[in-house]
Every structure is written in C-alpha cells, then in structure tokens.
Amino acid sequence: MSSHNALPGFRLSLGYTLTWLSLIVLIPLSAVFVKTMELSFEQFWAIVTTPRVVASYQLTFGASLAAATINAVFGLLLAWCLVRYSFPGKKIVDSLIDLPFALPTAVAGIALTALWAGNGWVGSIVETQFGIKVAFTPWGVLLALVFIGLPFVVRTVQPVLEDLDFELEEAASSLGANRWQTISRVIFPTLLPALLTGFALAFARAVGEYGSVIFIAGNMPMVSEITPLMIITKLEQYDYRGATAIATVMLIVSFVMLITINSLQAWTAKRNGKIK
Amino acid sequence: MAATALHLHSDLAGRYESNPATRESAWVKWTVIGVSLTFFALFILLPLFIVFYEALRKGWEAYVVALVEPDALSSIKLTLLAAAISVPLNLVFGIAAAWAIAKFEFRGKSFLITLIDLPFSISPVVAGLIYVLVFGRTGWLGPWFIENDMKIVFAVPGIILATIFVTFPFIARELIPLMEAQGRDEEEASTVLGASGWQTFWYVTLPNIKWALLYGVILCNARAMGEFGAVSVVSGHIRGETNTMPLHIEIAYNEYKFSAAFAVASLLAILALVTLVLKTFIEWRATQTLKRSKT
Numbered sequence: 001m002s003s004h005n006a007l008p009g010f011r012l013s014l015g016y017t018l019t020w021l022s023l024i025v026l027i028p029l030s031a032v033f034v035k036t037m038e039l040s041f042e043q044f045w046a047i048v049t050t051p052r053v054v055a056s057y058q059l060t061f062g063a064s065l066a067a068a069t070i071n072a073v074f075g076l077l078l079a080w081c082l083v084r085y086s087f088p089g090k091k092i093v094d095s096l097i098d099l100p101f102a103l104p105t106a107v108a109g110i111a112l113t114a115l116w117a118g119n120g121w122v123g124s125i126v127e128t129q130f131g132i133k134v135a136f137t138p139w140g141v142l143l144a145l146v147f148i149g150l151p152f153v154v155r156t157v158q159p160v161l162e163d164l165d166f167e168l169e170e171a172a173s174s175l176g177a178n179r180w181q182t183i184s185r186v187i188f189p190t191l192l193p194a195l196l197t198g199f200a201l202a203f204a205r206a207v208g209e210y211g212s213v214i215f216i217a218g219n220m221p222m223v224s225e226i227t228p229l230m231i232i233t234k235l236e237q238y239d240y241r242g243a244t245a246i247a248t249v250m251l252i253v254s255f256v257m258l259i260t261i262n263s264l265q266a267w268t269a270k271r272n273g274k275i276k
Numbered sequence: 277m278a279a280t281a282l283h284l285h286s287d288l289a290g291r292y293e294s295n296p297a298t299r300e301s302a303w304v305k306w307t308v309i310g311v312s313l314t315f316f317a318l319f320i321l322l323p324l325f326i327v328f329y330e331a332l333r334k335g336w337e338a339y340v341v342a343l344v345e346p347d348a349l350s351s352i353k354l355t356l357l358a359a360a361i362s363v364p365l366n367l368v369f370g371i372a373a374a375w376a377i378a379k380f381e382f383r384g385k386s387f388l389i390t391l392i393d394l395p396f397s398i399s400p401v402v403a404g405l406i407y408v409l410v411f412g413r414t415g416w417l418g419p420w421f422i423e424n425d426m427k428i429v430f431a432v433p434g435i436i437l438a439t440i441f442v443t444f445p446f447i448a449r450e451l452i453p454l455m456e457a458q459g460r461d462e463e464e465a466s467t468v469l470g471a472s473g474w475q476t477f478w479y480v481t482l483p484n485i486k487w488a489l490l491y492g493v494i495l496c497n498a499r500a501m502g503e504f505g506a507v508s509v510v511s512g513h514i515r516g517e518t519n520t521m522p523l524h525i526e527i528a529y530n531e532y533k534f535s536a537a538f539a540v541a542s543l544l545a546i547l548a549l550v551t552l553v554l555k556t557f558i559e560w561r562a563t564q565t566l567k568r569s570k571t
Contacts, residue, residue: 007379007464014382016368018388024444025444027410028407028409028410029398031406031415031416032406074311077312077315078312078316080308081308081309081313083288083289084289085308090289091556094556095552096320096321098555102547102548102552103324103544104521105502105504106544107327107502107548110327110525110538111324112323121326122322166288166291166298170295179299179300204397208399209399210399210401210504210505228399235405240408240414243405244405244409250398250402254399261397
C-alpha cells in the first residue's frame with residue numbers, strides 16, 4: 001500500500017512514465033486507429049482482402065509459424081546442450097546465441113543473401129545437390145525468420161532447465177524410469193510453458209520482421225512479399241489509407257500475441273513456483 | 277520480455293554428467309551436440325563470418341575508401357547522433373518507470389507493464405508509419421510544423437523519434453524485475469535515517485542496479501544503431517542527410533556496391549560483437565557480486 005510507503009518520488013516517477021509513454025507510444029499508435037476510422041468498413045475490408053495482401057498474410061504467417069517451429073526444435077536442443085553437456089567452445093556458443101538480437105537486421109539480411117544466393121557458399125550447394133533455390137524465393141523468407149527468432153527459444157528454455165530440480169530426475173530414475181521416460185514425462189512437461197513462450201516470442205518477432213527479410217525475399221508480388229513490405233509499398237505510392245488499413249490488421253495481431261505471451265509467461269512463472 | 281533479461285548462469289553440466297541417473301549415453305550426447313552446433317554454425321557463425329569476408333574481399337584500401345566516403349561518413353554521424361539522443365532519453369524513462377513500478381503498489385500496474393512492452397511486439401514498419409501519420413503532411417501535427425518551417429518526418433527528428441520508439445522498453449524491462457526482487461527495505465532504511473530521495477537513489481539504489489542498468493544501456497544502444505525498418509519509413513532516404521548506417525547499407529547493396537555495403541555492415545557487426553562481449557562480462561561480474569554477497 002502506498003500509504004505505508006515512506007519512499008519519495010512516486011508521483012514524479014509515475015507521472016513522468018505515463019507522460020512519456022503517452023507521447024512516444026500511445027498517442028502516435030492511436031493515429032493508426034483514428035486514420036482507419038476514416039474508412040467505411042467495406043472500404044477497409046476491400047483493402048485488407050485484396051489478393052496480393054492476402055498472399056502476403058499467407059507468406060508472413062506461414063513462414064513465421066514454420067520458423068518458430070524450427071526454432072523451438074533447435075532452440076530446445078541448443079539450450080539442452082548449454083545446460084547439460086560440457087563441450088569445447090561452450091562459453092563462446094552461449095555468448096553468440098544472442099547475435100540475432102545484437103546484429104542489425106539489414107546486416108543479417110545481406111549476409112544471409114550472400115550465403116544462400118545461387119552463387120553463395122551454402123546456396124550453391126543446396127541448389128546443385130537438392131535443386132532448391134533459397135534466396136529470392138519464399139524459402140529465403142523462412143531462412144531469415146529462423147535467424148532472427150533463434151535466441152528467443154534458447155533464452156526462455158535455458159533458465160528453466162537450469163532451475164530444474166536435480167533430485168526429481170534422480171527420483172524418476174530410482175523408481176525405474178529409463179532416461180527417455182524421464183526426459184519425456186518428467187523434464188519435458190516442466191519445460192513446456194517456457195518452450196511455448198519462446199515459440200510465441202519467436203513467432204511474434206517473425207510476423208513483424210522487415211529488415212532481414214526484404215534482402216533475401218526477392219519481393220515478387222503474390223509469391224514472396226511479406227505483409228510489412230505491403231505497408232511500405234502503399235506508403236511509397238502515397239496511399240496512406242491503404243498502408244494504415246494493413247497496419248491496423250498487423251497491430252491487432254500484435255495485441256493478440258502480446259496477450260498470449262503475457263499469459264504464457266505467467267504460466268511459466270507459476271509452473272516454476274515463482275511469485276510473479 | 278524475458279528473453280533479453282540479464283541472466284546469471286550456474287554451470288551444472290558437470291553435476292548432471294557425473295551421475296548415471298541424470299545423463300544420456302555418449303552417442304546421444306554427441307549426436308545432440310553435433311546437430312545443435314551444425315545448426316548454430318549455419319545460422320550464426322557463417323553469416324557473421326561472411327560479413328567480414330565480403331567487406332575485406334577487395335582489400336584494406338577499398339575497405340577504408342568505402343568507410344571514409346562522404347555519404348558513408350554522414351550516415352555514421354547520423355547513427356551516432358540518433359543513439360546519443362535516444363539512449364539517454366530511454367535511460368531516464370527506464371529508471372523512472374522502474375522506480376514507480378518496482379517500489380510502489382498501485383492499481384493497473386501489470387497493464388502499465390504491458391503498455392511499456394508494446395513497442396517490442398509491434399512491427400518496426402508500423403512504428404515508422406505512426407510517426408508519418410502524426411507528423412506527415414496530412415497528419416495531425418504535420419501542417420503546424422510545416423507552417424513553422426520545421427520538418428519532422430523525412431528528416432532527422434523523425435529518425436530520432438522512431439529510434440526512441442523501437443528501443444523504448446529495453447532499459448525499463450531490464451530494471452523492473454531486478455528492482456522488484458530487491459524490494460524497498462534498503463531505500464526505506466536510508467530515508468528513515470534522513471537521506472533525501474535523490475541521495476537514496478544515488479547511494480543506495482544505483483549501486484544495486486548498476487550491472488542491469490549497464491546491460492540495458494548496451495542492448496538499447498545496439499538496437500538504436502541498427503534499427504532499419506522504422507527508420508526506413510520515416511527517413512525519406514536523402515543521401516548525406518537522412519541516411520543512417522543501415523539505410524546506407526541498403527542503398528549501396530541495391531546499387532551492387534557489395535563491398536561498400538559490407539564494409540559499413542562490418543562496423544555494425546563489430547558493434548554487435550562488442551555488445552555481446554560486454555554482455556558476457558556483465559553477466560560474469562554480476563554472478564561474482566552475487567557469490568560474494570552470499571558468502
């Protein structure tokens with residue numbers, strides 16, 4: 001209760017927080033909805049359901065879902081290695097996992113394109129061996145989204161795995177469970193909330209991603225255009241209404257993801273017996 | 277969001293591996309490590325390596341020429357300026373928000389935290405768009421600024437605003453969980469003993485949060501210097517005027533000046549590596565401090 005609190009600065013700090021939050025985030029964000037209100041619902045619907053835009057949703061959400069799934073699998077494996085195994089270079093791997101957070105997206109975009117283009121180190125192998133063109137196709141979009149989402153799963157699963165009760169596994173083993181049963185029935189259920197949180201974080205990040213994708217996507221209409229690029233395209237044609245209508249759709253998705261992630265994090269905290 | 281929080285590691289691998297009840301067979305272990313590290317090499321090491329490889333492919337001279345070229349230099353200056361303004365502003369905000377949220381109880385607190393998180397979950401492109409809607413020619417405040425001969429979007433102020441937006445939660449989110457965990461006993465003792473609010477903050481709170489604060493600042497800085505999508509929307513891409521380093525990379529790349537693009541990209545990659553080294557160092561120091569306080 002603030003009445004029992006002897007510390008000063010509550011009004012000042014909260015007032016400043018609310019003012020700055022309103023000026024930088026809330027008021028500018030509300031502009032999107034106000035601008036969208038200028039459209040009738042039919043106009044809005046027509047803009048956000050044009051075939052080219054719908055194709056971009058399919059690519060953005062499909063590739064984000066696939067990328068988050070790949071990240072969940074490999075992120076779990078990486079987190080497991082970092083917590084449970086000793087191997088040479090572990091400290092370096094642990095530090096570099098965060099590279100996609102720290103490396104600017106434009107740098108990631110051109111680096112991935114250089115690697116996976118038809119004449120790149122990896123791209124040339126994949127193209128001649130498997131006949132798959134990665135750069136400048138939807139595969140390139142998936143690749144960039146896997147890159148930017150990688151740290152999320154590792155960094156949400158890793159701490160939970162570290163805090164796991166050592167005795168729990170010993171008990172399972174002494175009660176006759178083999179290692180695989182212990183992992184799948186004792187450890188995995190405990191990790192599930194964190195894994196889902198990491199998955200949701202990676203997915204949310206992937207849906208909005210722009211910088212790393214546009215270099216490698218090729219950006220062909222109906223084939224490899226992501227939804228954020230549709231907003232940019234409309235803006236370049238000075239079609240502010242069109243851009244805002246699509247932004248509204250993206251914002252609604254963002255809000256839904258934010259609520260989902262918050263409840264997943266609350267679940268994770270509860271599972272691990274921590275008071276939020 | 278949790279994924280970026282300062283995390284204190286405790287290496288338990290030895291304990292698990294030495295007990296037959298909690299370890300896997302050697303072939304399982306090395307297969308899992310092999311698969312994980314292959315994925316890691318493909319997605320982290322190779323992209324990082326190729327940035328430097330491409331940047332230096334035409335030799336040192338071409339590398340230096342690409343960096344001291346006027347457009348590149350002006351993009352470096354603008355990036356430094358945007359970070360120099362947005363990071364301190366977010367630092368003040370982060371401290372104020374964390375103080376209010378962690379040290380006091382009030383209604384709607386978790387909703388406030390969600391609002392602070394908003395910029396994390398919004399596409400950078402939408403972040404840029406909102407400032408165009410407010411300050412653009414047909415926007416709410418745009419006509420007033422144009423009448424008074426001030427340009428916000430497609431000019432430097434817009435770039436700074438967009439940078440503030442995308443880095444908005446970093447420092448606050450780093451501080452809130454830590455300050456909540458620390459409680460307010462020490463601060464209350466300090467004020468009861470007669471220290472002023474500022475003295476309490478300066479001598480009691482700040483030393484307790486310095487590592488998390490530093491961590492938040494370097495993350496915020498890395499993101500501020502590297503932001504692409506939001507800045508791209510509000511920049512207008514005026515060469516030598518409103519191009520930041522990531523935008524300069526895009527233009528050089530689209531003009532097929534690959535070595536020049538990778539040269540500037542290598543500077544940002546070095547910044548990313550420095551950020552990760554500092555992060556590792558801070559986590560190590562924070563762990564040491566924690567160990568010392570426990571013994």
